[in-house]
Amino acid sequence: MIALYHGGPSGHSASLLIALAEKGLAYKDHRLDLAAFAQHAPDFLAVNPAGQVPVLREGGRTLTETFFTLLYLDERYPDPPLGGADPEARYTVQKWGKYVETHIAPNLAIVDWAMRGQAPDEAARAGFERLPPERRALWAQALQGFSAEEVQAARAALAKAADRIAEDLASTGWLAGDGWSLADIIVFPHAARFAALGLTVPATVADWLERVGQRSAVRQALGEQSLVAAAATMGPERGRWG
Numbered sequence: 001m002i003a004l005y006h007g008g009p010s011g012h013s014a015s016l017l018i019a020l021a022e023k024g025l026a027y028k029d030h031r032l033d034l035a036a037f038a039q040h041a042p043d044f045l046a047v048n049p050a051g052q053v054p055v056l057r058e059g060g061r062t063l064t065e066t067f068f069t070l071l072y073l074d075e076r077y078p079d080p081p082l083g084g085a086d087p088e089a090r091y092t093v094q095k096w097g098k099y100v101e102t103h104i105a106p107n108l109a110i111v112d113w114a115m116r117g118q119a120p121d122e123a124a125r126a127g128f129e130r131l132p133p134e135r136r137a138l139w140a141q142a143l144q145g146f147s148a149e150e151v152q153a154a155r156a157a158l159a160k161a162a163d164r165i166a167e168d169l170a171s172t173g174w175l176a177g178d179g180w181s182l183a184d185i186i187v188f189p190h191a192a193r194f195a196a197l198g199l200t201v202p203a204t205v206a207d208w209l210e211r212v213g214q215r216s217a218v219r220q221a222l223g224e225q226s227l228v229a230a231a232a233t234m235g236p237e238r239g240r241w242g
């Protein structure tokens, strides 16, 4: 059986929750309280030493990296297929998977972190010591805070991302090809936070967010919790692959 370790219906975790609901897959639910830094507790670090969610486990395999995990799920459980109907759509799905990782999520984390303005308490800081050096260094940087210029640059990058989302939605109303796909699933939870961070999005993007939010799998994945109100991506997600 699938087991999912996640932080609730926001950020990367939301993408996997949506995909599992879309494919009607049952799973053992391990929800972690990210605000309490449960992702840095020894029992979870035994699952993912990087101290990040989501993590999907199945048949002795431990999968991290959300976009790759989405691709895995789509190949293993092809009904309904979400990877793109033709080479062009599949290319676009992959493009969005990378763009979320290299541009959208890291900049969102900076803006969110700057707005949150809360310093983790001593107990949380103790957890940082258990992280691998590169993750510890990122946290140290976040605790120092980001400069006004860095936050401004992150906001500008997100505004550009909103425009790029609008561009790809223009022809079919979906990000890749003429239907709902992994591209929509990987981008949606992040783009859904833009408004809460004071970023205005083009009307096409607002309309797409509304349509995606109404899908039954998305409603099922989000449960009672609204995405915007949900705890946002935690952590200084800079220095990703890509």
Ligand SMILES: N[C@@H](CCC(=O)N[C@@H](CS)C(=O)NCC(=O)O)C(=O)O
Pocket: 007, 010, 011, 012, 013, 034, 039, 051, 052, 053, 054, 064, 065, 066, 067, 101, 233, 234, 235, 236, 237, 240
């Ligand atoms: N590259 C990872 C990023 C995952 C990620 O950023 N997870 C965030 C929540 S959305 C997290 O666990 N942050 C907690 C931390 O870094 O301590 C993926 O694609 O899954």
